[in-house]
Amino acid sequence: MKINFFDFDMDESIVAPIIYGENRHYTTNRGVIISSEARQELKKFLSGFNASVNVEQIPYYRIDIYFNNQFLWILEINASFVDGWGTALNLSRASNIVVDPTRLIFPKRFVTKSKMYLPELELFMSEMSALGINDHSICDHSICERDGNSADPIYVYGRVGLKNQPHILPYEGLRLDNKLNLGLFSRAWNGNMVKIPRHYINRFEPWEKIPNEVVLKFCDKGSEECQRAGESVLFNKPTGKAPFLKRCYKAETLLAQDFVRPSKQNRDNCQLVVLVIGDEPITGYVQYSWNKIINDNSTHGPLCIN
Helix, strand or coil: CCEEEEECCCCCCCCCCEEECCEECCECCEEEEECHHHHHHHHHHHHHHHHHHCCCCCCEEEEEEEECCCCEEEEEEECCCCCCHHHHHHHHHHCCCCCCHHHCCCCCEEEECCHHHHHHHHHHHHHHHHCCCCCCEECCCHHHHHHCCCCCCEEEECCCCCCCCCCEECCCHHHHHCCHHHHHHCCCCCCCCEECCCEECCCCCCHHHCCCCEEEEECCCCCHHHHHHCCCEEECCCCCCCHHHHHHHHCCCEEEEECCCCCEECCEEEEEEEEEECCEEEEEEEEEECCCCCCCCCEEEEEEEC
């Protein structure tokens, strides 16, 4: 088996009790192991994706993945708001999963746009120190406005990344985050283990050709269209005329993706979050939730990427 569940011997005294605001952090020792074979193909996928979107600096990604014991299904590549590093490293250390510190290539300065994410960012700094990396610090967010074009880069927990801000990381995150990128790359990628659900894009398929059981996604989570809809992800094609969604699809601010059924643990849906630097899958964690859309308020388990 290339991807399998595994019960790790987790030291719960190491696990962070809070990662978001003041909410309790729910965890389990039930995790997932990705084989070296699957990891190598994921790296090949990332290299191809990076070439397709013409990255200019090392990108940072947070990838949402459904899986079974044979395949990794790439649902989304998030390139702007790339958080979760503290959670992933903390669960790895608690579960004796080795993460190579030489691959953790980050600037020395970090900020967060929201105090709710400060516990996770502070956890990240603590876990970096546990790996022997001690020259990083958290700054006030106002430094981005005042010092965003200095020679000293800043990594931001928040939706950022413009071409005219070369020292704000993730660099060009907003452009790379556009869901149309994965949709277009899906037409070129043909993997054995790493799969992309079929995407429906107006230039290739008209609205009428989209099947009923799909996931509709706004290409830009920060767009006016997405704000009007109130959700970035919608399940199933509407049975009615849906003029607003149809207009968005024709304008390619909305696309459709085949629905992939998640793996289950008991009654919970399972999703992997893989954190990437460049084309290297570095670390991550597993999410367990009864919700259709699995967010970070889910239960977390460790992820081992061999």
